[in-house]
Structure formats: structure tokens, C-alpha cells
Amino acid sequence: METEAGAGAKVPLCFLLIFMLLLLSRATADHEGPNTRSTLLFSSLQASSYYFDVYTLPIAGSGMVNARDELKITDGHSVNFNGHFPSASSLTALLSSLRDQTLAATPAQPPLHLVYVTERNGSSSIYLDALYSDGSDYSRRRSMLSVLNRVQVPLVGIQQSNGLIGMKDRPSLAGDYLVYVSTHENPGVLRRSWAAVYSTHLRTGSTRRLTPYGQADFSPAVSPSGTWSAVASYGEKEWNGEIHDLQTDIYMFRTEDGSERAKVIEHGGWPCWADEWTLYFHRQSDDGWWSVYKASLPKGGRVSVGSVVTQRVTPPGLHAFTPAASTANSSFIAVATRRPGSEFRHIELFDIVSKKFKEVTRPISPTTNHYNPFISPDSTQVGYHRCRARENGGKGDHLLLESLHSPLPGVDIFRIDGYFASFSPDGDRITYAMWPYNTGLYVVNRDGSGLRKLLGGQFNAKLAFGTVWDPIRKGVLYTSTGIAFGSESEKVDVISIDVDDEESDFRKLTMGGENNAFPAPSPDGKWIVFRSGRSGHKNLYIMDASNGEKGGLYRLTEGPWSDTMPNWSPDGDWIVFSSNRESPGTRSFDLYVIHPNGTGLRKLFGSGGPANHAWFSPDSQSVVFASDHAGLSAEPISYPHNFLPSGEIFSIRLDGTGIMRLTHNSNEDGTPSWSGIQLRPVDVKHPIDADCSFDDCQWLSSEALNHGGARCA
Numbered sequence: 120m121e122t123e124a125g126a127g128a129k130v131p132l133c134f135l136l137i138f139m140l141l142l143l144s145r146a147t148a149d150h151e152g153p154n155t156r157s158t159l160l161f162s163s164l165q166a167s168s169y170y171f172d173v174y175t176l177p178i179a180g181s182g183m184v185n186a187r188d189e190l191k192i193t194d195g196h197s198v199n200f201n202g203h204f205p206s207a208s209s210l211t212a213l214l215s216s217l218r219d220q221t222l223a224a225t226p227a228q229p230p231l232h233l234v235y236v237t238e239r240n241g242s243s244s245i246y247l248d249a250l251y252s253d254g255s256d257y258s259r260r261r262s263m264l265s266v267l268n269r270v271q272v273p274l275v276g277i278q279q280s281n282g283l284i285g286m287k288d289r290p291s292l293a294g295d296y297l298v299y300v301s302t303h304e305n306p307g308v309l310r311r312s313w314a315a316v317y318s319t320h321l322r323t324g325s326t327r328r329l330t331p332y333g334q335a336d337f338s339p340a341v342s343p344s345g346t347w348s349a350v351a352s353y354g355e356k357e358w359n360g361e362i363h364d365l366q367t368d369i370y371m372f373r374t375e376d377g378s379e380r381a382k383v384i385e386h387g388g389w390p391c392w393a394d395e396w397t398l399y400f401h402r403q404s405d406d407g408w409w410s411v412y413k414a415s416l417p418k419g420g421r422v423s424v425g426s427v428v429t430q431r432v433t434p435p436g437l438h439a440f441t442p443a444a445s446t447a448n449s450s451f452i453a454v455a456t457r458r459p460g461s462e463f464r465h466i467e468l469f470d471i472v473s474k475k476f477k478e479v480t481r482p483i484s485p486t487t488n489h490y491n492p493f494i495s496p497d498s499t500q501v502g503y504h505r506c507r508a509r510e511n512g513g514k515g516d517h518l519l520l521e522s523l524h525s526p527l528p529g530v531d532i533f534r535i536d537g538y539f540a541s542f543s544p545d546g547d548r549i550t551y552a553m554w555p556y557n558t559g560l561y562v563v564n565r566d567g568s569g570l571r572k573l574l575g576g577q578f579n580a581k582l583a584f585g586t587v588w589d590p591i592r593k594g595v596l597y598t599s600t601g602i603a604f605g606s607e608s609e610k611v612d613v614i615s616i617d618v619d620d621e622e623s624d625f626r627k628l629t630m631g632g633e634n635n636a637f638p639a640p641s642p643d644g645k646w647i648v649f650r651s652g653r654s655g656h657k658n659l660y661i662m663d664a665s666n667g668e669k670g671g672l673y674r675l676t677e678g679p680w681s682d683t684m685p686n687w688s689p690d691g692d693w694i695v696f697s698s699n700r701e702s703p704g705t706r707s708f709d710l711y712v713i714h715p716n717g718t719g720l721r722k723l724f725g726s727g728g729p730a731n732h733a734w735f736s737p738d739s740q741s742v743v744f745a746s747d748h749a750g751l752s753a754e755p756i757s758y759p760h761n762f763l764p765s766g767e768i769f770s771i772r773l774d775g776t777g778i779m780r781l782t783h784n785s786n787e788d789g790t791p792s793w794s795g796i797q798l799r800p801v802d803v804k805h806p807i808d809a810d811c812s813f814d815d816c817q818w819l820s821s822e823a824l825n826h827g828g829a830r831c832a
Contacts, residue, residue: 158798159532160540161768164787165813167536172507173202175500186483197239200504204495209292216295216322241523243287244276279319279326286783293345302783309726310358312750329377342392343446348374349390358750363818364403393444401440409438441491445498453492466492466503506811519567520803531800539586539790546796552583567803585637591644594619599636607652613638628667639686650683657681690739697731737795743770745789753785760814763787
């Protein structure tokens with residue numbers, strides 16, 4: 120006898136009895152009491168390798184720079200990027216606003232000042248650093264320079280955002296105002312970027328939004344006089360999922376209050392000012408090469424697209440982007456380049472008159488990516504950021520767990536250096552997969568000690584994903600091994616591993632290999648829900664946890680679509696999963712919940728894009744998941760490679776209300792897990808070292824393919 124369930128699923132009557140037993144066993148589940156804390160883990164694609172610092176090199180006449188010329192400006196703590204050398208006028212106003220006697224002092228040798236973005240202390244902030252030397256000229260070689268003191272002042276953090284967390288980006292000073300991007304305000308529209316431009320009055324701390332509500336702005340630049348700001352704007356367009364060329368337009372407005380906003384350039388990004396009437400920007404040209412363009416603004420009358428004259432500056436044959444103009448010397452600009460045959464981007468100077476390039480970073484660091492140049496007001500220095508692990512033999516500090524500010528009361532959030540992380544039931548150990556996936560599956564103590572490899576190289580372990588611990592049996596966990604993102608017939612199986620076995624003994628729980636993946640145990644440890652392609656479509660099944668499908672197998676969902684990534688609620692009532700049943704064959708995955716007996720199917724969340732890797736809160740009342748619901752937070756070309764830079768972590772209540780954004784960055788965030796285990800909100804060091812082994816944007820081909828552009832799937 121069978122009963123009808125949601126989505127056409129057929130559920131045996133005996134399975135209803137199983138569901139009743141699960142309800143009886145819910146008292147043994149690990150609940151989160153009203154006064155307890157919990158811990159949420161998530162991953163960021165290669166973010167643990169992004170140990171950036173801001174550097175500078177002298178702009179010498181015709182001489183060649185070398186490694187001794189390079190000066191590291193920032194302090195080597197956390198991720199520091201997108202620097203800005205303040206002008207003399209803005210610096211005077213800034214120091215007056217700060218009323219800092221140390222900064223305002225007049226030493227024999229003026230300090231080097233830098234405004235930049237930093238991600239220290241678990242959130243994104245904007246800092247000012249002043250470096251005081253022994254009197255040596257900062258344009259001289261580093262070997263002759265001794266930095267005796269550093270004064271560091273936080274300029275903008277969450278306090279200027281009414282306590283809301285947000286990513287900060289591309290700061291510029293205009294008098295005693297700081298202009299920058301922040302993502303702390305929710306536009307209230309699905310798949311709409313949260314990026315907007317703000318100005319903060321540094322004397323009072325008051326903050327004003329300059330971007331109109333409902334629009335998204337990136338990469339602001341302030342004109343030399345401070346009167347105007349230019350931005351790369353996505354406007355009110357609905358984001359279509361594009362993560363390569365956003366097709367932004369450039370707008371201008373008054374820096375003071377955002378008024379007189381006008382579009383001046385169609386299809387352009389990363390604007391920078393050479394003077395009050397000249398802008399440089401980048402775009403992907405019709406021949407496929409990213410190039411820098413010059414825009415000449417009219418000196419009288421209203422500025423509009425029709426009144427602005429644009430011309431291509433850098434030639435085809437290489438990619439040139441993220442330009443920086445010199446306000447003191449109009450004969451050159453600085454750009455980041457990707458040349459044919461190279462996997463790395465470098466900083467180069469381009470002579471506007473002779474049309475010749477001069478290499479800056481390649482001679483001293485040929486196999487390191489360098490990002491987003493900026494030029495000192497006197498045009499003697501060019502700044503940029505790069506990975507700092509090249510120092511000390513190519514290695515640097517590494518974190519297993521990085522503590523982040525949490526918008527959820529009672530929940531501590533950590534970025535983990537791994538994927539599909541899961542706490543053991545007693546909270547002593549964490550298991551996770553490493554990037555790249557074929558590196559293997561690992562287990563480590565919660566304090567970062569005792570790292571041990573469980574899988575890799577054997578049992579077709581080309582990939583380990585969807586890993587979770589058994590809630591009852593000590594030391595037992597479940598994972599999937601095989602090829603990721605494969606078809607329904609791909610050879611992927613669910614296995615169990617005894618972590619306490621010295622040989623990491625494992626057993627196959629599925630037999631057919633028809634893309635069986637993403638196991639999730641019931642709270643009593645008796646059953647496993649997983650996805651399988653055995654019918655020709657990826658649907659959900661439930662099997663015996665100890666003996667696998669040989670001990671009992673029941674189909675939970677059925678249909679010509681993909682149901683995947685299930686997670687069982689700690690109280691046993693619900694299973695949450697991702698499905699593209701409303702648009703089969705696409706990446707548009709929504710979240711659904713269903714009772715383990717196949718009844719009660721309903722949609723929990725959908726935004727027209729992917730919503731994946733859902734995981735229940737310890738009290739079963741909320742779900743955490745990864746989604747591109749918030750669009751992009753920055754121009755993708757200005758950051759290292761990410762498959763899905765729009766991926767962020769969100770939470771939502773089980774009744775579909777209270778959606779909340781938990782992360783703000785330009786990394787691909789994903790594979791969250793939520794446990795009743797409590798951890799102190801402090802960083803935990805990793806027993807391995809960083810090596811800067813991340814890629815530049817993989818979609819940015821080193822050649823414009825068939826003159827069709829730098830595009831790849």
C-alpha cells in the first residue's frame with residue numbers, strides 16, 4: 120500500500136512508522152537552549168591564501184627597479200588591499216579632523232601616509248597608517264630605509280554603519296570626508312547588489328549615502344578638487360548572474376551630497392581622475408581585449424554621454440585594466456596587465472605619448488599576481504597589493520578558523536580553511552575537505568592540532584564532499600567520493616569512515632555509483648538521506664545508516680529535475696534540500712523542506728539563482744545556506760579568481776521569514792554548517808603554511824580567443 124506525497128513521490132506505509140519513531144527519538148537530539156551559544160562554520164574559496172599587503176615602488180626615470188626597491192607599507196596583519204595615497208590638501212584636513220598629536224607632529228622627514236582596506240578583527244574596515252622613518256627618503260631603496268614607528272588609525276568600520284556589517288572597498292579622501300563603498304544596507308530586492316557609495320565626515324563620524332536607493336555603485340574615485348566623484352554603476356538593472364564583465368556605466372555626482380548625478384560613459388568601470396576634465400577607465404573592447412580608455416569631459420555646460428569624448432588608450436594584444444592616473448604628471452598612467460602566455464597580472468606604466476609600456480613588478484616578482492595600482496600625489500611612487508607569503512621562503516601564517524563578526528545573537532561565526540566542514544558530536548574534532556578537492560579529506564582537533572589525512576588517492580577519492588559526522592556513533596562520519604558536478608551516471612558513492620581506526624577504515628554504503636552524494640544522517644543515527652541519479656534524475660533517497668542501501672532504501676522525492684544537498688533537522692521533523700524543479704536543467708536552485716515521510720513539501724526560499732548547501736540550526740528553527748541573493752560586491756576583475764564571487768552566507772527562519780545576510784566579501788562563500796558546539800570567538804592557527812597558490816581570474820584568458828573576447832564557461 121502506498122500514499123501520495125508532495126511532488127509525486129511514492130512513500131511506503133512502513134516508512135510512516137519510521138517517521139513516527141524519529142519523532143519519538145527527537146528528545147535525544149542535540150538541542151540549542153534559549154541561553155546557549157552555537158557555532159557556524161563556512162568556507163571561502165582560497166581565501167586563506169589571500170594574505171595581502173600593500174606595497175610601493177619608486178617611479179624611476181629609465182632605470183630598472185629591483186626587489187630592494189619594494190617597500191611593504193602595511194603591517195602584515197590580515198588582508199590589506201586597495202590603497203590610496205592622500206593628497207597634501209586632503210591629508211591636512213584629515214589630520215586636523217583626527218586631532219591626533221602623533222600624526223599631526225612635524226618630524227624631520229614627513230611620514231608616508233596610506234589609506235587602505237583591511238579585513239582584520241573579523242570585519243572589513245578602512246585604516247590610515249603613517250610610517251615614520253629614520254630620515255631616509257621613502258623613494259630610496261628599502262635596504263637604506265628604517266621604519267622606526269607606525270601610527271595606525273581606524274577611519275571607518277561597523278560603527279559608521281549603525282552597527283551593521285558590510286564589506287568596505289576603494290577608499291578616497293576628499294577634504295575631511297572619506298568616500299568608499301559599503302555593503303551594509305539591504306536594497307530589499309532579490310539578486311540586487313548591496314554595494315553603494317558613502318561618505319563619512321571624519322571629524323564627526325556622520326555618514327551619508329551618495330548612491331540612490333535601488334541602485335548599485337562600485338569603484339568610486341574623487342576628482343582632484345574633491346568636487347566630483349565618479350563610479351562604475353550597475354544602476355537599477357536586475358543582475359543576470361554575469362560574473363565577468365558587469366557592463367557597468369560610469370556616473371558622476373557631487374561628492375558633497377550625491378546631487379547632479381549623470382551618466383557620462385556607457386560601458387565602463389574603475390574610473391580614475393587625471394584632472395577635473397579627464398577620466399580614465401577600463402572596459403572589454405569589441406576585439407576581446409580589456410583596455411584602458413580616456414574620457415574628455417566638457418569644460419562648460421552639462422556633462423552627459425553625448426558630450427563626453429572617449430578614445431582607446433592601451434592597444435590590443437594584451438589585457439590592461441584597473442588604471443591609475445597621475446594628477447601631477449599627465450604623461451603616463453599605471454595599469455594592471457595580463458599578457459599573452461602569462462598566468463599572472465603585473466603592474467606596468469604606460470606612456471600616453473610614446474604608447475610604450477614600462478614593466479614595474481615583473482622584474483622583481485614574476486610569478487606573483489599584483490593588483491589595482493595607485494599613484495602618489497607627487498607621481499614618484501606607485502602602489503599596489505600582492506600576496507605577502509613570498510617573504511620568509513614563500514610561506515606565512517595560516518589560520519584553521521578565522522573569527523568573524525556575527526549579526527546573529529548567540530552565534531559565533533568562523534571561516535574555516537576547508538570545505539564541507541563538520542563538528543564531531545562532542546565538539547572535539549572537525550572534518551573537512553581541502554582545496555583543490557583531490558587534496559583529500561582531513562580531520563583536526565578544534566584547537567588546530569592533530570591534523571590527519573583520512574582520504575586521498577585511494578578508493579576513487581578524486582573528491583570528498585558533503586561530509587558529516589554520525590550524531591550517535593563515536594568517530595563515524597559519512598562523505599561522498601568521486602567526481603563533483605557530474606552527471607546522473609557519474610561514479611560517485613556514499614561511504615562511512617571510522618575516524619578512530621588507524622587505517623581510516625571505510626565502507627561503501629551505496630552500490631551502484633550513480634552519483635550518490637551529500638549524505639545527511641537522521642538525529643538518531645539510524646538513517647541517511649542522500650541524493651542519487653539512479654533513476655536518471657537526481658532525487659532524494661533514505662537508506663539504513665549502518666548497512667547502507669542493503670539494509671533498506673526508500674525514495675523520498677521523484678521528478679525530472681535535480682533534488683540535492685539535503686540536511687536533516689536536529690529534531691527529526693524536516694529535511695531541507697536544494698532543487699531546480701521550477702526550472703529543470705538550470706542553476707536556479709531553490710530551498711525546499713519536506714517531512715521524512717514525504718509529506719509537507721514546501722518552498723522555503725528562492726531568488727532565481729543558486730541557493731545551496733542548506734544546514735539546520737541546532738534548535739531546528741532556522742536554516743543557513745549559500746546564495747547569490749546579494750549579487751556582486753565589487754568589480755570581479757579587481758579581485759583574484761573566484762568561481763562564484765557573488766556567493767554569500769544567509770540564514771532564514773523555518774517559516775520563511777527573517778532572511779539575514781551573514782557574510783560580506785568578494786570571495787565565493789559556501790558549504791556552511793551549524794552546530795550547538797561552543798567555540799571562543801578567536802582565531803585558531805592552522806598547522807600548515809600559506810603559499811599564495813591562488814589563481815588570477817580564470818575567465819580572463821591570456822589571449823582574446825578568436826577576437827571573441829576573454830570568455831570561458
